[in-house]
Amino acid sequence: MITLSSITNLQEASQTLEKIKKEAPALHEKLLHAVQLTRALQFKYHYLGCSLLELECKEENPTFVSTSVLNMYKKELSALTKDPQFFLVKQLFSNYQRIGYAKICLLILDRTPNSLVGPTSIK
Incomplete structure (x- = not known):
């Protein structure tokens, strides 16, 4: 899947992720x-993104x-999905779906928003 990400979208997703990390x-x-x-x-x-959002892919x-x-x-993922605050993860993946699940995952792995700007084809 090819996605096109703006720096603004990536920074917003990164800020949301930082909020999850702190809270x-x-x-x-x-x-x-x-x-x-x-x-x-x-x-x-x-x-992973489809699995967390319970989408068919x-x-x-x-x-x-x-x-x-x-x-x-799937058992390991269920530990995540059963967390009482899992709705925060679901919101993250849902709200920033347009930047692509791969880029969300790379942000989780501490990549910077600037390094992810532009079109990519990461699955």
């Missing part, structure tokens, strides 16, 4: 863990992994 540090740690796990398993960030489903690995991944 709900445990939630932020779970979110960071989910993003790092997604990266380590080489799943697409778009798949068949083209992004990981087909190269065993069922046990996929079940473990």
Whole structure:
């Protein structure tokens, strides 16, 4: 999926993420863990975003992994989604969907908004 991001959108998303980090540090740690796990398993960030927002995205489903690995991944995500403050994460991914789930994930991994400006094709 190709997304086009303005610096303003990226800065707003980054500020929202900083707010989550300050107000709900445990939630932020779970979110960071989910993003790092997604990266380590080489799943697409778009798949993570769809999973968190409970959206169907068949083209992004990981087909190269065993069922046990996929079940473990979903179990790890459920720890995040069961957090009482998960609505903050859902708002983040929903409100900034236009910049792309991949860029949201890269912001979570401490990339700067300036480094993410412009069109990219990151999944």
